[in-house]
Amino acid sequence: MPRTPTRRSLGPLGLRSPAQLVVAGFAGAVLVGTALLLLPVSRTGEGGTDLVTALFHATSAVCVTGLVTVDTASYWSAFGEVVILGLIQVGGFGTMAFASLLGLLVSRRLGLRTRVTAAAETKSVGLGDVRTVLLGVARTTVLFEAVVAVVLGLRFWLAYDEAPGRAAYLGVFHSISSFNNAGFALWSDSLTRFATDPWVCLPIAVSVIAGGLGFPVLLELRRQLRPRRWSLHTRMTVLATVALLVLGTVFVTANEWRNPQTLGALDPAGRLLAGFFQAVMPRTAGFNSLDYGAMNEGTLLGTSVLMFIGGGSAGTAGGIKVTTFLLLLFVIWAEVRGERDVHAFDRRITDRAARQALTVALLSVAAVVAATVAVVEISRMSTHVVLFEVVSAFATVGLSTGITADLPTPAQLVLVVLMFVGRLGPITLVSALALRERQRLHQNPEGRPLIG
Amino acid sequence: MPRTPTRRSLGPLGLRSPAQLVVAGFAGAVLVGTALLLLPVSRTGEGGTDLVTALFHATSAVCVTGLVTVDTASYWSAFGEVVILGLIQVGGFGTMAFASLLGLLVSRRLGLRTRVTAAAETKSVGLGDVRTVLLGVARTTVLFEAVVAVVLGLRFWLAYDEAPGRAAYLGVFHSISSFNNAGFALWSDSLTRFATDPWVCLPIAVSVIAGGLGFPVLLELRRQLRPRRWSLHTRMTVLATVALLVLGTVFVTANEWRNPQTLGALDPAGRLLAGFFQAVMPRTAGFNSLDYGAMNEGTLLGTSVLMFIGGGSAGTAGGIKVTTFLLLLFVIWAEVRGERDVHAFDRRITDRAARQALTVALLSVAAVVAATVAVVEISRMSTHVVLFEVVSAFATVGLSTGITADLPTPAQLVLVVLMFVGRLGPITLVSALALRERQRLHQNPEGRPLIG
Ligand SMILES: [K+]
Numbered sequence: 001m002p003r004t005p006t007r008r009s010l011g012p013l014g015l016r017s018p019a020q021l022v023v024a025g026f027a028g029a030v031l032v033g034t035a036l037l038l039l040p041v042s043r044t045g046e047g048g049t050d051l052v053t054a055l056f057h058a059t060s061a062v063c064v065t066g067l068v069t070v071d072t073a074s075y076w077s078a079f080g081e082v083v084i085l086g087l088i089q090v091g092g093f094g095t096m097a098f099a100s101l102l103g104l105l106v107s108r109r110l111g112l113r114t115r116v117t118a119a120a121e122t123k124s125v126g127l128g129d130v131r132t133v134l135l136g137v138a139r140t141t142v143l144f145e146a147v148v149a150v151v152l153g154l155r156f157w158l159a160y161d162e163a164p165g166r167a168a169y170l171g172v173f174h175s176i177s178s179f180n181n182a183g184f185a186l187w188s189d190s191l192t193r194f195a196t197d198p199w200v201c202l203p204i205a206v207s208v209i210a211g212g213l214g215f216p217v218l219l220e221l222r223r224q225l226r227p228r229r230w231s232l233h234t235r236m237t238v239l240a241t242v243a244l245l246v247l248g249t250v251f252v253t254a255n256e257w258r259n260p261q262t263l264g265a266l267d268p269a270g271r272l273l274a275g276f277f278q279a280v281m282p283r284t285a286g287f288n289s290l291d292y293g294a295m296n297e298g299t300l301l302g303t304s305v306l307m308f309i310g311g312g313s314a315g316t317a318g319g320i321k322v323t324t325f326l327l328l329l330f331v332i333w334a335e336v337r338g339e340r341d342v343h344a345f346d347r348r349i350t351d352r353a354a355r356q357a358l359t360v361a362l363l364s365v366a367a368v369v370a371a372t373v374a375v376v377e378i379s380r381m382s383t384h385v386v387l388f389e390v391v392s393a394f395a396t397v398g399l400s401t402g403i404t405a406d407l408p409t410p411a412q413l414v415l416v417v418l419m420f421v422g423r424l425g426p427i428t429l430v431s432a433l434a435l436r437e438r439q440r441l442h443q444n445p446e447g448r449p450l451i452g
Numbered sequence: 453m454p455r456t457p458t459r460r461s462l463g464p465l466g467l468r469s470p471a472q473l474v475v476a477g478f479a480g481a482v483l484v485g486t487a488l489l490l491l492p493v494s495r496t497g498e499g500g501t502d503l504v505t506a507l508f509h510a511t512s513a514v515c516v517t518g519l520v521t522v523d524t525a526s527y528w529s530a531f532g533e534v535v536i537l538g539l540i541q542v543g544g545f546g547t548m549a550f551a552s553l554l555g556l557l558v559s560r561r562l563g564l565r566t567r568v569t570a571a572a573e574t575k576s577v578g579l580g581d582v583r584t585v586l587l588g589v590a591r592t593t594v595l596f597e598a599v600v601a602v603v604l605g606l607r608f609w610l611a612y613d614e615a616p617g618r619a620a621y622l623g624v625f626h627s628i629s630s631f632n633n634a635g636f637a638l639w640s641d642s643l644t645r646f647a648t649d650p651w652v653c654l655p656i657a658v659s660v661i662a663g664g665l666g667f668p669v670l671l672e673l674r675r676q677l678r679p680r681r682w683s684l685h686t687r688m689t690v691l692a693t694v695a696l697l698v699l700g701t702v703f704v705t706a707n708e709w710r711n712p713q714t715l716g717a718l719d720p721a722g723r724l725l726a727g728f729f730q731a732v733m734p735r736t737a738g739f740n741s742l743d744y745g746a747m748n749e750g751t752l753l754g755t756s757v758l759m760f761i762g763g764g765s766a767g768t769a770g771g772i773k774v775t776t777f778l779l780l781l782f783v784i785w786a787e788v789r790g791e792r793d794v795h796a797f798d799r800r801i802t803d804r805a806a807r808q809a810l811t812v813a814l815l816s817v818a819a820v821v822a823a824t825v826a827v828v829e830i831s832r833m834s835t836h837v838v839l840f841e842v843v844s845a846f847a848t849v850g851l852s853t854g855i856t857a858d859l860p861t862p863a864q865l866v867l868v869v870l871m872f873v874g875r876l877g878p879i880t881l882v883s884a885l886a887l888r889e890r891q892r893l894h895q896n897p898e899g900r901p902l903i904g
């Protein structure tokens with residue numbers, strides 16, 4: 001049979017309601033993961049774990065969050081660790097692929113050109129497109145994970161005296177965890193011991209940033225390095241990413257410079273490296289090389305803002321997404337300047353896109369505020385640590401001041417719901433909203449970054 | 453000379469740039485107030501107060517905030533108290549009148565009918581309108597303040613054994629402080645001692661709500677009691693006010709019911725009264741009959757949300773205003789339902805109005821977040837009390853967990869700026885934005901509540 005791309009819409013496969021498919025797929029993965037983690041073989045020592053712990057970690061892994069209530073390395077067996085690694089890979093791949101497909105579908109329906117596939121004349125997403133996207137995401141994933149695994153493995157082997165097999169395993173585990181923005185680490189203090197080692201921190205940071213840019217951006221960067229030729233989505237994502245990295249690095253470094261429990265303990269070069277690393281991780285990887293429990297409350301607040309904004313669309317990052325945030329800034333800027341239309345670079349932003357960004361941002365604020373109030377009520381813990389934890393769960397970051405394990409079970413279940421809603425809510429909400437937009441008469445070239 | 457209303461635009465009087473006039477007027481009032489409070493005669497005991505204390509309390513009074521760093525009754529002399537009372541009256545009257553005039557100007561320019569004055573054929577605001585508005589605001593203010601002063605004065609005289617003159621003074625002071633949503637009280641624990649006395653709490657609550665509805669709504673309610681005939685602005689303001697009062701009462705009462713330091717110490721009827729009172733005061737009067745320093749952090753967070761939303765436009769309340777908040781909800785609702793146009797009741801909300809509401813809300817969030825980070829950095833105090841304090845200052849509420857006096861001077865100056873920006877920012881920003889809107893061809897009847 002010749003492999004001609006079929007042009008059927010994905011209705012038969014369930015993509016007639018893409019959001020439902022995504023939610024069902026992720027819920028299924030969480031359930032399977034919970035069942036696997038409940039097996040006694042997943043745990044070290046005697047007997048299996050309890051239901052809430054299994055559910056929490058399966059959700060945290062599938063949603064590539066990285067919040068944990070137990071120490072990954074000592075609590076889970078090698079089998080358990082591999083289950084978690086598998087869930088991370090499924091969750092990260094699933095997010096990237098589904099969000100890319102949904103973005104493609106939205107672009108097609110709205111008549112916007114896209115670089116993910118060449119053809120733009122159709123309004124539906126065919127099986128050929130699905131194949132292209134899945135293969136592309138897979139190739140990208142394997143490429144980044146392999147390179148980072150090799151670098152990390154060599155470093156662990158050569159500089160930290162790990163046995164070759166163990167070093168390779170550590171390299172693979174943390175490369176998968178970083179590219180998928182999962183933030184699970186096999187040391188109880190995350191990457192704190194490597195705070196001043198650029199050979200560990202930089203590959204992980206690059207991998208995290210790449211995964212967080214999102215598949216459409218990675219694809220376009222590979223084909224076209226001249227910014228002037230980039231699509232609106234890529235321009236906005238890259239601009240916002242660079243700006244947030246610079247601002248975040250300056251903010252964290254300046255704030256913690258003299259804190260003896262964090263940057264103050266390091267030499268100046270180490271402070272810069274660790275400041276940069278802690279600016280990368282809120283978006284939204286969740287590794288840490290400094291102790292968030294010892295940070296200034298101001299740093300925690302600023303980090304919460306970074307976490308809430310998150311990373312790029314159709315990648316492994318969470319949050320409301322940098323394009324959503326930047327688009328709202330463009331709207332405000334247009335309003336303050338008194339312009340009737342909102343322009344971003346050379347494109348006009350439609351009112352509907354602006355409304356969708358607004359809807360995602362405000363519903364996300366509402367979710368965070370409601371969950372913070374609920375967890376404070378349940379746990380009676382202090383607002384600043386709860387707010388940080390809640391934003392971390394919602395934006396699927398995984399950073400914590402260390403309270404996760406001490407939260408009462410109902411509060412942990414709130415976090416489970418938040419991780420799930422935070423992982424899928426913005427993506428599915430925006431695609432659901434955008435797919436209902438009717439096509440309109442062609443006026444000016446309209447632009448529309450992926451949102452959510 | 454006959455007093456024919458002139459139809460000249462207010463350009464010669466400075467209203468060509470209304471925002472500048474408002475800002476200059478308020479800054480002038482703050483400076484005069486600071487100078488008066490610096491006089492030795494304003495203080496009890498020997499010598500005058502310091503510059504920061506005088507500036508802080510003049511700003512707090514003119515912006516009708518009510519945050520204090522000293523105990524009003526014992527620190528200031530009778531002269532000082534009267535200065536503060538005068539500043540409150542100037543600030544409250546100024547806010548109500550200026551915001552009403554700006555709202556009138558915006559409505560005229562946008563070709564919307566308004567009930568503040570009968571004529572709608574002109575696009576400018578003439579001296580006759582100014583006179584109408586100023587007289588209307590003055591009459592409304594005197595009416596509410598007089599009635600409440602009499603009720604409170606009688607109560608203090610008959611039930612609390614105050615001398616008649618003293619009781620009258622207390623009545624006048626707290627009626628002015630409540631209608632203008634200022635929240636200054638002459639007891640160091642605010643109104644805590646009257647927590648279960650409906651004869652004190654209810655008149656103050658009614659006065660606060662009335663002042664917070666805003667002049668255009670009060671005017672319309674006086675002329676027309678049938679909701680079906682109300683303007684969009686009045687409908688939205690009344691709906692949001694009632695909803696927030698009910699939700700706030702339930703929230704505070706449920707949350708604090710068993711807190712032995714707050715509601716738990718009262719009998720059930722007293723708990724309901726105090727729960728209601730603490731739901732009225734965040735919007736944005738700032739009296740309290742319970743100790744906010746002893747409240748659950750969840751209650752503080754929920755109260756912060758209420759404070760941020762604030763009260764009605766063109767009144768004495770602060771915050772982003774209930775119409776701004778409700779309009780954003782309508783936008784989200786329309787988006788979630790997939791409707792192209794946003795409708796509120798029977799009116800279509802323009803995209804520009806939605807964008808203006810969004811701009812006010814997000815810039816306000818940014819101001820609160822930035823100030824919270826700054827004050828946490830400066831003071832090293834805990835996030836939850838700082839956030840509460842910052843929102844209280846920005847929304848000109850005046851509630852506090854009790855940290856105001858303990859804040860370092862730079863942090864107090866941040867609050868001074870916040871009070872000023874929070875008082876004038878939303879009003880002037882929206883009017884500046886809206887006045888630049890060009891008039892458009894008449895399509896459907898368009899609606900536009902006052903925003904900010
Ligand atoms: K993560």
Ligand SMILES: [K+]
Nearest residue numbers: 517633737849
């Ligand atoms: K107030």
